[in-house]
Amino acid sequence: MPIPSYAKINLFLKIGRKLGSGYHQIQSVMQKIELSDSITIEPINEDKIIVESTNKEIENESNLVYKVAMLLKKRYKARHGVRIFIEKNVPLEAGLGGGSSNAATVLLNLNKLWGLKLKESQLIGLAAQIGSDVPFFIGENAALVEGIGDKIKRIKKSFSINIVLINPGFRVSTRWAYSTFDRQRPRIKTKADMKNLIKAIEKKDIKEIANNLHNDFEPIVTKKYKVISEIRSNLLRNDALNASVSGSGPTVFGIFNSIYEAREAFFKIQYDYPFVFLTKTI
Secondary structure (H helix, E strand, O other): OOEEEEEEEEEEEEEEEEOOOOOEEEEEEEEEEEEEEEEEEEEEOOOOEEEEEOOHHHOOOOOHHHHHHHHHHHHOOOOOEEEEEEEOOOOOOOOOOHHHHHHHHHHHHHHHHOOOOOOHHHHHHHHHHHOOOOHHHHOOOEEEEEEOOOEEEEEOOOOOOEEEEEEOOOOOOHHHHHHHHHHHOOOOOOOOOHHHHHHHHHHOOHHHHHHOOEEOOHHHHHHHOHHHHHHHHHHHHOOOOEEEEOOOOOOEEEEEOOHHHHHHHHHHHOOOOOEEEEEEEO
16 A cells, blocks of 8 residues: 655744754754655565665665665664655655655654554654654654754644645755855844744634744755745745745745635646645645
């Protein structure tokens, strides 16, 4: 049975200092969206891990899915073989956490398949060793994510927000985005407030959510890629309440008051860019 592996957006992202480990402290409000990859996991008789995909580029040992499966295998001396097939729909290096979501989905499901009986806290600890976005995907709903991505506080009353996602068809490396941020340290002035955003999610106040969208990476990626500003303007022109870059970009999402406005914007914009998705938060 294929398992959905959902992408995410960052409704809020503030970057703190860089640690000796190379990771950065962050404060982020993340939420899963319905756009997803599809993963099939099946046991095999050989004692090895095979990763296959509709995107041949990720069929290698640097894939986070392969890394997480090997980590589990070595740590818990699992003498099992497995074939993992990833049907890729989420663009690569898009700020949507596709690879991190794949890794978390495989971690959760190998825990069951191999009967490891690891608790959520143990799974989050393992996920944090693979990448800073991976721990978020271990649980459900929206969450406040802090530390190096390993401190996760679930926002219980999250609700469905209608979204149009636009990816301009190129990739932005997270490593590049962080190193550029460290080098430039842009002065960021914003009225957006993370606490107000969380309250707005809990109250299901879409306008207040829109008022508090924020991403520290935005000035860096828009400076290098002018099309990102153009996409944002296009979404606002088509009745988005607000629009923001997700993760380190280049994907931009617009949030809408209703499915009707989101659908209308999608139909107007869908052929303007390589990847345009009508979706919603989970």
